Amino acid sequence: MNKTPLNQIHRQLGARMVDFGGWDMPVQYSGVIAEHKAVRTTAGLFDVSHMGEIEVSGGQAFDFLQYATTNDVSKLTDGQVQYTALCYETGGVVDDLTLYRFAADRYLLCVNASNSDKDFAWLQELLKKTDFSDVTLINRSAEYAQLALQGPVAANILAKLTSTDLSGISFYRFEEGLVAGIRTIISRTGYTGEDGFELYCAAADGVTLWQELMKVGESFGLQPIGLGARDTLRLEKAYALYGHEITAEIMPLEARLAWITKLKKGDFVGREAMLKAKEAGLLRKLIALTITTSGVPREGYPVLSGGREVGYVTSGTMSPSLKKGIALALVDAAVAESEEPLEIGIRKRQVPAERTSLPFVK
Amino acid sequence: MDFPKDLKYTEEHEWVLVEDDIVTIGVTDFAQDQLGDIVFVELPEVGDTLEEGDTFGVVESVKAVSDVYAPVSGEVVEINEALPDEPEALNNSPYDEGWMIKMKLTDSGALADLMDVAAYQAFVEKD
Numbered sequence: 097m098n099k100t101p102l103n104q105i106h107r108q109l110g111a112r113m114v115d116f117g118g119w120d121m122p123v124q125y126s127g128v129i130a131e132h133k134a135v136r137t138t139a140g141l142f143d144v145s146h147m148g149e150i151e152v153s154g155g156q157a158f159d160f161l162q163y164a165t166t167n168d169v170s171k172l173t174d175g176q177v178q179y180t181a182l183c184y185e186t187g188g189v190v191d192d193l194t195l196y197r198f199a200a201d202r203y204l205l206c207v208n209a210s211n212s213d214k215d216f217a218w219l220q221e222l223l224k225k226t227d228f229s230d231v232t233l234i235n236r237s238a239e240y241a242q243l244a245l246q247g248p249v250a251a252n253i254l255a256k257l258t259s260t261d262l263s264g265i266s267f268y269r270f271e272e273g274l275v276a277g278i279r280t281i282i283s284r285t286g287y288t289g290e291d292g293f294e295l296y297c298a299a300a301d302g303v304t305l306w307q308e309l310m311k312v313g314e315s316f317g318l319q320p321i322g323l324g325a326r327d328t329l330r331l332e333k334a335y336a337l338y339g340h341e342i343t344a345e346i347m348p349l350e351a352r353l354a355w356i357t358k359l360k361k362g363d364f365v366g367r368e369a370m371l372k373a374k375e376a377g378l379l380r381k382l383i384a385l386t387i388t389t390s391g392v393p394r395e396g397y398p399v400l401s402g403g404r405e406v407g408y409v410t411s412g413t414m415s416p417s418l419k420k421g422i423a424l425a426l427v428d429a430a431v432a433e434s435e436e437p438l439e440i441g442i443r444k445r446q447v448p449a450e451r452t453s454l455p456f457v458k
Numbered sequence: 459m460d461f462p463k464d465l466k467y468t469e470e471h472e473w474v475l476v477e478d479d480i481v482t483i484g485v486t487d488f489a490q491d492q493l494g495d496i497v498f499v500e501l502p503e504v505g506d507t508l509e510e511g512d513t514f515g516v517v518e519s520v521k522a523v524s525d526v527y528a529p530v531s532g533e534v535v536e537i538n539e540a541l542p543d544e545p546e547a548l549n550n551s552p553y554d555e556g557w558m559i560k561m562k563l564t565d566s567g568a569l570a571d572l573m574d575v576a577a578y579q580a581f582v583e584k585d
Binding site for chain 2: 112123124127128129130324327328391392394414416421443
């Protein structure tokens with residue numbers, strides 16, 4: 097099984113470890129609910145070193161990425177990050193990712209751990225099939241450790257360890273600087289809906305960066321956070337998770353990701369299929385549901401309207417903030433746009449589910 | 459981890475308190491620890507009859523759904539009505555406030571298959 101540079105730290109902290117897509121990762125330390133609350137009220141530190149990093153450079157790096165990804169890379173300036181996706185010709189999603197522009201001819205893609213090899217192979221294949229000759233692809237996943245420092249006091253903690261002016265790094269921007277003397281990419285991004293940073297450093301420096309942050313963060317209430325709370329935090333904000341809201345069989349347009357799908361930017365992989373699907377009318381749409389009585393919706397549970405199955409839950413949990421069952425569900429487009437009352441089939445019961453505007457937790 | 463001596467245990471990590479022909483059932487300290495934060499509990503209705511091995515309830519943590527099985531056959535005579543509103547009692551007090559149901563035994567023979575505390579402790583360590 098793959099291990100991040102922080103594996104021993106998690107074990108020393110008594111984390112419960114699980115196999116997460118081939119990675120030995122902490123699912124919880126003190127408990128999912130306590131960890132979730134720490135991130136919403138103070139701050140949490142996540143080891144996300146399992147995420148993959150792919151460097152794309154060269155004179156045609158921009159043109160290649162503009163063709164390979166769904167969002168408009170021309171909108172990016174140096175030091176800016178963009179949420180985007182790689183799609184198949186069918187319009188289904190290879191992966192969702194964040195794209196970092198270091199220079200007009202140098203970019204870094206941060207991709208999902210379990211898709212990292214697939215993404216790299218896909219980009220290599222795409223490069224072979226096209227005319228972009230001046231592009232270099234390097235899989236740098238093993239070279240980086242990545243920590244996410246998230247929560248309302250994240251900036252206060254980080255400021256103790258860096259002379260970089262954090263107020264100068266706005267949301268979805270990044271700078272390279274020293275944190276606790278370690279060369280770090282300081283990115284004001286995250287997957288929790290709170291203010292915070294994703295910090296990339298050399299794999300060998302990961303443990304020191306973690307320890308320094310935990311030491312300084314202690315008086316701020318900083319807690320280590322596992323994958324369990326990472327999932328409840330992102331779901332309360334309705335952020336898509338690959339393999340759930342988006343897959344090879346689901347188009348970004350169906351998953352409320354039209355905002356990263358720039359059909360007017362020019363040709364890109366999957367565009368033709370998306371235009372066709374859009375013209376014909378999308379068949380499915382992602383909606384948000386809240387259980388008003390009791391019950392916890394789970395992935396795969398059916399969504400029903402008048403006893404008829406109209407879709408399924410893509411992600412569901414008990415929201416630690418709302419103390420209610422919340423779900424994202426992919427349903428027939430006509431149902432999504434109607435006001436028909438919906439239910440979620442939970443075992444033998446059909447439980448009323450209220451349509452909810454996103455995010456679940458403002 | 460706490461395993462009271464006066465209880466019997468199952469391989470599904472339930473505990474059973476036997477008082478004449480009435481048994482009280484819950485999940486063990488080990489089970490609640492493995493599950494993590496429990497956020498939802500579903501119980502049967504008083505009057506339901508259960509066969510040994512039947513699913514009688516559901517316990518859900520933030521991450522997972524687990525069935526709970528009847529360790530013996532009988533009729534449900536009482537349920538812990540406070541539990542659905544306070545599922546965290548299963549974490550905080552698995553043997554006391556976290557009890558789930560009481561059953562009236564139809565066949566006391568099944569009790570012989572349950573583990574005593576020493577056997578259960580050994581079972582947990584092996585698990």
